[in-house]
Amino acid sequence: MAFSDADLVAAARRGRDSAFEQLAVRHSQALRSFLRRICRDHAQADDTAQDALIRAWQRLDQLKDPSAFRSWLFGIAWRLASETRRAAGRRQQRESDWSDAQAQARPEGISPEEAMALERAITELTADQRACIALCLAGSWSHAEAAEVLDMPVGTIKSHIKRGRAKLLAALGGDA
Incomplete structure (x- = not known):
């Protein structure tokens, strides 16, 4: 005998986890299909569907009409999905703003390729060398x-800068 969504919601509200599991199984495929059309990214759609099911489980007591479970879940x-898209847009804008700021902060005469080579060379330094160079040379x-x-001795700072600078110049084809 197949139970209605309203019956399963009522059972889930009484603590029957298997009832909510049946609701999830019943609606998961359609939910994922809906989200895949919206997200255009299958992994993101699947993650969002999972998050929606978790949220529905957590807020099941807020559902006013148990027979409307499907539309409530899709809502x-x-x-x-809308929150995820907005967050992605904000993240993309921040990254774009950061890239623009980096391009403007680049000293004159340094090409974007040279700036990228410098960034790659910096990643090859130790964390201590990067910190010392960032503070003393760049800052x-x-x-x-x-x-x-x-929290290092001044002599250690100087050593890290000297070694880091030498590594950077070597990576960029310059003389120490």
Whole structure:
């Protein structure tokens, strides 16, 4: 005997996990299909469907009309997908703004290719060397200020800068 959505919601509200599992199985495929059309990314759609089911389970007591479970679930999924799209748009805008700022911060005479080569070379430095170079060379901090912030002796700061600078120049084809 097949139970209606309303029957399964009532049973789930009484604590029968298997009832909600039946609701999830019943509606998952259609939910995923709906979200795949919206998201255009199958992995994102599947993640959103999973999140929608979890949220529905957590808020099952808020469902006013148990016979409208399907539309309620799809509404949750739609709102989650919309939130994800807005967040992705904001993230893309931040990344674009950051790229624009990086391009504007690039000293004159340095091409985008040279800037990318510099970024790659910086990733090859140790974390300590990167920190010292970022503060003292890029940030114009004194060795003493960097030593205080990084909790290192001034001599260690100077060594990290010297070694890091040499690695950067070598990676970029310059002389130390």
